[in-house]
Amino acid sequence: MSSFPRPIATTRSATGISTGKLAVWWLIASEIVIFGGVLGSYVMHRIGHPEWASQAEHTNTWAGALNTFILLTSSLMAVLAHQAAEHKDGKKAAKFLYLTILGGLMFLTVKSIEWTNEIHHGFTLTSHTFWSFYYTAAGIHGVHVIVGLIIMAIIASDAKKGIDLQRVEAVGLYWHFVDIVWIFLFPLLYIAK
Amino acid sequence: MSDTSTPAPAPGAAHDAHGGHETNYVKIWGILLALLVVSVVGPMLGHPVLTMVTAFGIAFVKAFLVIKYFMHLTVEKKYIGLLLLTMLAIMLVFVAGVAPDVMKHEGQRWTNTAAIEAVEKGLKANEAAGHGEHHGEAPAEAPAAAPH
Amino acid sequence: MSSTATPEASGHSHDDGHGHDGHAHGHAEQNFFLKYFWSTDHKIIGFQYLFTGMFMALIGGFAVYAFRMQIAFPGMSVPGYGRVTATDYNALVTTHGSVMIFWVAMPVLIAALGNYLIPLMIGADDMVFPRLNRLSYQLFLLSIVVLIASFFVQGGAFGGAWTSYPPLSAKPEYNLTPLGAPMWLVAVALEFAAFLLGGINFVTTLMNSRAPGMKMFDVPIVIWMIVIASILFMASVGPLVAGAIMLLFDQTVGTGFFDPKKGGDPVLWQHLFWFFGHPEVYVVLLPAMGIVAEVITTFSRKKLFAYKTVIYTAVGTGALSFFVWAHHQFIAGIDPRMANIFSVTTLLISIPVAEMVFVYIATLFGGSIRLTTPMLWALAFIGEFLLGGVTGIFLGSSGADIYFHDTYFVIAHFHYTFFPIAFIAVFAAVTYWFPKMFGKYMNEAWGKVHFWGTIIPFNFIFIPLFLLGARGDHRRIYDYTHFPDLMKPGMQDLRVLATLSLVVLLAFQVVFLVNYFYSAFKGPKAEANPWKANTLEWQAPSPPPHGNFPEGLPTVYRGPYEYSHPDRQDDHWPQNSPS
Known part of the structure; x- marks a missing residue:
């Protein structure tokens, strides 16, 4: 990755924010409206259809809570990786990033067990529009988790060699955002019954 | 994400606020977990208003803590925060413009009969199945919903 | 990278739709493919977008030719x-x-103008994320592959209109295109992803990588406009991306997001679509306005009247554009109280746009105007777009819209706004920056022939459609022989007139294509700054080599529109000239 000759443009910083971080902030801004679209649609339907409560009560609050716990913890790992990167400690940053990745993998594992269980009970994507929203919203979030894991793995392997440590913070921002989306998905899909 | 190392002063300058005294991230994490427990326990008390407050109120507090202490938005340039708030405001505009059509089923000189029927039918089906019966009732609607 | 190679590059990348064309020419240069198809140079990527866009315009033009012929001569x-x-x-x-x-x-x-112009006009050597830029184009190309493939699958291409309203778009039983519909949707979603990546790149580049000394208010208007448009796109497309996923599930696995029987709501799609669809108008309008600002200041040798006002009104237009979307749905059964609000906001948005037009007229006033080909296009843009904007007032008023909706009046209004944006302004840009892109001049005389051969038929296409629409001609009729009421004397004649004018317009585009490609190779050599313009791209060699500024990246000392400064002999004052 580092062999790519970077243009001078990339090294400039008229705003004082590094280009990578600035781009991630814009990425987060554009993600807010993507999640806003699906969650806004869901909330409107949910309020307009009180009868969906009978479907919502079949979601597994404990699985949701466990996943919230996992993601919050992985967010802590991401911020500790950032702290290590600030101290130019690439090895430590990589270690915390790997822990973050572990958190993401645990999240996906819990999610897949939970979904398998629900599908076995007949709650599929098409069984009811509540479940359509449930799988779509959590699915879009899950895709973000997977993409984050891949990017983090690349950054961690670079960081271990001390390359591009400033990226640790950028991917951390993205990961915290994914965490925040889950913080809102949790009450929307699991608690509100 | 092909960002290069920025000139040395830039990152330091951006993080002055937590350069001197490092935030105790573990403490923040502890608070977040405590809030998580509250948001799970809240609904068990069975009061709908309390459920809403603990569920969504706490979600906002948790999000605020993550944004402030993990994402360091407060020491970032002001316009970044404004940008994110603008995006949220745009979503509010969207919901406000759409809700009269999608969320409400009756308006001035129009009714969404299909939605009203769906709500009535659904509520009746719920009653018939009886609350608390967890097994086998959801698929009751599945045959109608399954397309092929 | 030799500077003379650039025109060659663009000549070949015209065939981008086929992808593997590079191998056919591989013998010419060992890494031809790497250089022109795998390039991270913003100029090459700009060309890739430009030529892909031109190629797609041929497809779009051919489609309109075929269906307009059917309207004018049913059954032929x-x-x-x-x-x-x-x-x-x-x-x-x-x-x-x-x-x-x-x-x-x-x-x-x-994408094309943004990629080509942003780094050059802000004095940078490339975009901040060159590889992201390349990925953005590749996603875009993939979207085209999916789209074109959808023409040939079983059931044929999607036929549910570009708005893709459910239930027509959601159920194969209704649209009869079990594969075409989802492929169309996937293509659109891929295209959005490409432009989201591109948009992030544009915004970050402008914010972080301006030349030393260049403040935000030294940035040329066209760059401001492209970046504001990218932000508008980013902020408005999100709900539609979510909606596209939902509609795709409705189409393929049978969910009921937009099916009232299953508790969904078809009107929700219309909201999701138009919440993007209306800001989209401004996403393309603003860059067009920016092009016009560059061209008219250069060719009237005057400072832009009220530079900051243009930027503020552009931001204002963008902000207001989030409050108008439901005017597309006045007859869709939306809440009439909301219709009132959306009528008012729709009429309000004409104010900032009109203000921009006034600024341009004030810029022209008293200038020493040179009627070159790009200037003719820019002036035509102002006039023709004005007609489009004014007819929007009829449709924005919810009462009048009930009559006009779904008639050819809407078609004519739409094309009076979009044709100036997507063609007239683009021709202004292409002819204006041609000497920079290829280091050659286009032929002026043939350029003017093309101009008049486009503008006159354009008006002869759409003025008849205004008349037809005002008489109640419904816009979704395939064969008018089934509707004797609409075949009254005078009505079919207008359709034939519009169709024949379209054929003339399309024929004149051959003049452009020949002039363009001939000039790119054989045109007279152009100097670096043929129009004596101030902005930074003209201070680089023509065509600019890899890295743009071989004599070192420029430093900026002043704004972009210092023409005819009273203290100077020379009537232009380049942004990077120290004194």
Whole structure:
């Protein structure tokens, strides 16, 4: 990755924010409206259809809570990786990033067990529009988790060699955002019954 | 994400606020977990208003803590925060413009009969199945919903 | 990278749609493929977008030719196409609409010009994320592959209009295109992803990588406009991306997001679509306005009147554009109280746009105007777009819209706004920056022939459609012989007039294509700054080499529009000239 000759443009910083971080902030801004679209649609339907409560009560609050716990913890790992990167400690940053990745993998594992269980009970994507929203919203979030894991793995392997440590913070921002989306998905899909 | 190392002063300058005294991230994490427990326990008390407050109120507090202490938005340039708030405001505009059509089923000189029927039918089906019966009732609607 | 190679590059990348063309020419240069198809140079990527956009314009143009012939001469075998069946007709209309907006206007106005101009005009050597830029183009190309493949699958291309309303778009039983519909949707979603990546790149580049000394208010208007448009796109497309996923599930696995029987709501899709669809108008309008600002200041040798006002009104237009979307749905059964609000906001948005037009007129006033080809296009843009804007007042008023909706009046209004944006302004840009892009001049005389050969037929196409629409001509009729009421004397004649004018307009585009490609190779050599313009791209060699500024990246000392400064002998004052 580092062999790519970077243009001078990339090294400039008229705003004082590094280009990578600035781009991630814009990425987060554009993600807010993507999640806003699906969650806004869901909330409107949910309020307009009180009868969906009978479907919502079949979601597994404990699985949701466990996943919230996992993601919050992985967010802590991401911020500790950032702290290590600030101290130019690439090895430590990589270690915390790997822990973050572990958190993401645990999240996906819990999610897949939970979904398998629900599908076995007949709650599929098409069984009811509540479940359509449930799988779509959590699915879009899950895709973000997977993409984050891949990017983090690349950054961690670079960081271990001390390359591009400033990226640790950028991917951390993205990961915290994914965490925040889950913080809102949790009450929307699991608690509100 | 092909960002290069920025000139040395830039990152330091951006993080002055937590350069001197490092935030105790573990403490923040502890608070977040405590809030998580509250948001799970809240609904068990069975009061709908309390459920809403603990569920969504706490979600906002948790999000605020993550944004402030993990994402360091407060020491970032002001316009970044404004940008994110603008995006949220745009979503509010969207919901406000759409809700009269999608969320409400009756308006001035129009009714969404299909939605009203769906709500009535659904509520009746719920009653018939009886609350608390967890097994086998959801698929009751599945045959109608399954397309092929 | 030799500087003379650039025109060659663009000549070949015209065939981008085929992808592997590079291998055919591989012998010419060992890494030809790497250089022109795998390049991270912003100029090459700009060319890739430009030529892909031109290629798609040919598809969109061919589609409109085929279905307009069917309207004018129902049942005839269209030369070059054959008999247009009802299914074909729907597919052609849909293809024309979606191709022209998503694969012509967007890539050319935002991606091609943004990629080519942003680094040059802010004095940088490239975009901040060159590889992200390349990925963005590749996603875009993939979206085209999916779209074109959808023409040939079983059931044919999607025919549910570019708005893709459910239930028509959601159920194969209704649209009869079990594969075409989801493929169309996937293509659109891929295209959005490409432009989201591109948009992030544009915004970050402008914010972080301006030349030393260049403040935000030293940035040329066209760059401001492209970046504001990218932000608008980013902020408005999100709900539609979510909606596209939901609609795709409705189409393929049978969910009921937009099916009232299952508790969904078809009107929700209309909201999701138009919440993007209306800001989209401004996403393409603003860059067009920016092009016009560059051209008219250069060719009237005057400072832009009220530079900051233009930027503020552009931001204001962008902000207001989030409050107007439901004016597309006045007859869709939305809450009438909301219709009132949306009427008012719709009429309000004409204020900032009109203000920009006034600024341009004030800039022209008293200038020493040179009527070159780009200047003619820019002036035509102002006039023609004005007509489009004024007729929007009829449609923005919810009462009048009930009558006009779904008539040819809407078609004519729409094309009086989008044709100036996607073609007139683009021709202004292409002819204005041609000497920079290729280091050659285009032929002025043939350029003017093309100008008049486009503008006159354009008005002869759409003025008849205004008349037809005002008489109540419904816009979704495949064969008018079934509707004697609409075949009254005078009505079919207008349709024939519009169609024949379209054929003339399309024929004149050959003049442009020949002039363009001939000049790119054989045109007279152009100097670096042929128009004596101030902005930074003209201070680089023509065509600019890899890295743009071989004598070192420029430093900026002043704003972009210091023409005819009273203290100077020379009537232009380049941004990077110390004194």
